[in-house]
Amino acid sequence: MAEKKKRFSNLWFQIMSVWKSISKTSLFLAFVVAPASAWWWCFAARTSKMGAYLLVAVSLACFMVGTIVGFVVTSYGEEAGTIGKVRDWLIGGITALTAVQAGQGGGVFKKFLLKFTPDENDPNQFGLVLSMAIVYFSLGFLFMFRWRELTWNVQLAKARAERGSLDGSRQTTVAVQKLLVQLPPDILTGVQDISQTDVSDKEKEELRSALYQDDVNTFLKQADEASKSGLVLGWEDIYKVANIHYYRAYFETQDQHIVQVKKALQWISRALAFNPLHADLTMKYADMLGDDGQKSAAVAVLENLVVRPESPAVAFQWLGYYLRSVPSRLDDSIRYSDKFLALFLEDNDTKFNLAYAYGAKYCQELKKSGKTNDLNSSNRKQALDLLRQALAEDPKFMEKVADKWIKEKKGFECMRGDPEFDKLAPPDLSLQK
Numbered sequence: 404m405a406e407k408k409k410r411f412s413n414l415w416f417q418i419m420s421v422w423k424s425i426s427k428t429s430l431f432l433a434f435v436v437a438p439a440s441a442w443w444w445c446f447a448a449r450t451s452k453m454g455a456y457l458l459v460a461v462s463l464a465c466f467m468v469g470t471i472v473g474f475v476v477t478s479y480g481e482e483a484g485t486i487g488k489v490r491d492w493l494i495g496g497i498t499a500l501t502a503v504q505a506g507q508g509g510g511v512f513k514k515f516l517l518k519f520t521p522d523e524n525d526p527n528q529f530g531l532v533l534s535m536a537i538v539y540f541s542l543g544f545l546f547m548f549r550w551r552e553l554t555w556n557v558q559l560a561k562a563r564a565e566r567g568s569l570d571g572s573r574q575t576t577v578a579v580q581k582l583l584v585q586l587p588p589d590i591l592t593g594v595q596d597i598s599q600t601d602v603s604d605k606e607k608e609e610l611r612s613a614l615y616q617d618d619v620n621t622f623l624k625q626a627d628e629a630s631k632s633g634l635v636l637g638w639e640d641i642y643k644v645a646n647i648h649y650y651r652a653y654f655e656t657q658d659q660h661i662v663q664v665k666k667a668l669q670w671i672s673r674a675l676a677f678n679p680l681h682a683d684l685t686m687k688y689a690d691m692l693g694d695d696g697q698k699s700a701a702v703a704v705l706e707n708l709v710v711r712p713e714s715p716a717v718a719f720q721w722l723g724y725y726l727r728s729v730p731s732r733l734d735d736s737i738r739y740s741d742k743f744l745a746l747f748l749e750d751n752d753t754k755f756n757l758a759y760a761y762g763a764k765y766c767q768e769l770k771k772s773g774k775t776n777d778l779n780s781s782n783r784k785q786a787l788d789l790l791r792q793a794l795a796e797d798p799k800f801m802e803k804v805a806d807k808w809i810k811e812k813k814g815f816e817c818m819r820g821d822p823e824f825d826k827l828a829p830p831d832l833s834l835q836k
Contacts, residue, residue, distance in 0.1 A: 458532075723757070767814075
């Protein structure tokens with residue numbers, strides 16, 4: 404018994420689903436127009452001594468002509484370039500032809516309707532056929548007009564959107580998701596090449612394959628062509644293109660890296676034009692600005708972001724990194740780094756940023772005082788303590804300290820020769836002048 408009730412319930416659900424999917428216009432035709440037409444054809448055939456088949460034929464013929472005209476008139480979207488031209492010709496042609504034929508006593512239209520009139524000399528029969536032609540032509544036109552405007556055009560627009568999505572879109576989505584999951588969140592803090600990260604060689608190869616697969620290349624090519632031809636791309640497509648170009652910047656080196664950064668900036672800007680409050684894209688925009696040498700612009704973007712409630716915490720870390728190289732804003736660099744470190748106490752990159760900032764402040768002290776060293780400086784002590792903590796977790800980073808922080812002379816070079824600082828370097832790493 405329970406099984407029968409379940410089957411009946413499923414059947415009833417299916418019937419109701421079909422019923423809801425049928426438009427009200429179709430129901431009106433099926434349950435009102437069709438029965439009324441059948442009664443009218445029988446009645447008119449008896450009273451006018453005409454064959455019912457002729458009345459049915461002229462009614463259906465004019466109904467179909469009306470639906471075709473309604474279909475052409477309601478052409479939409481892509482149809483405007485094809486059927487739309489036929490529509491313009493049809494409307495203009497019918498208008499002109501009707502005026503001419505009316506002046507000639509009916510002309511072609513009259514000859515057509517007389518084909519359905521047994522007695523051409525009986526004006527009553529011709530009047531009946533003419534009235535039925537007008538009524539059913541109007542019904543066909545209104546039926547198609549309403550159905551197209553409320554149902555077909557909506558469904559066609561959705562189908563065209565799905566059909567018109569760029570090839571490789573799904574594969575590109577998978578690639579972006581893989582990159583978001585596998586790349587470390589701090590990959591961009593001072594990193595211009597994927598080789599500078601702790602990502603394993605196997606993962607690097609998987610990520611590169613995902614970024615440069617044929618489907619993704621096709622997707623990017625179609626996006627570029629659509630952009631150049633003036634076609635409007637949707638938010639999702641632009642977002643995917645921006646992400647792919649952004650992550651590709653970390654797999655390109657030397658001159659190609661700069662070219663890729665430019666492409667990433669171009670597409671991220673387009674995406675932000677759609678959604679200017681998108682925090683993730685704003686971060687990526689700032690990062691590409693920094694890679695492009697526009698660090699002041701990157702700082703401005705990030706400082707506008709951190710005051711918003713949806714800002715990610717890593718924005719504080721990035722500001723600490725960018726501002727540590729700006730002599731007038733070392734205190735701001737320390738403040739932002741401290742905010743991030745308060746949330747993530749063991750973050751080693753931020754400790755390196757703080758060590759650099761305190762070291763740069765110490766160098767400024769020495770320059771102002773004219774001293775070669777000041778063992779009692781609190782900035783020196785902070786720089787050494789933080790650097791010692793960070794190197795305990797990542798001793799290999801001392802090579803970067805020697806190559807970037809000391810030799811390039813960007814504000815930290817005064818630490819070279821400091822007895823405690825030199826002790827931090829391994830024996831095989833020379834820090835001598």
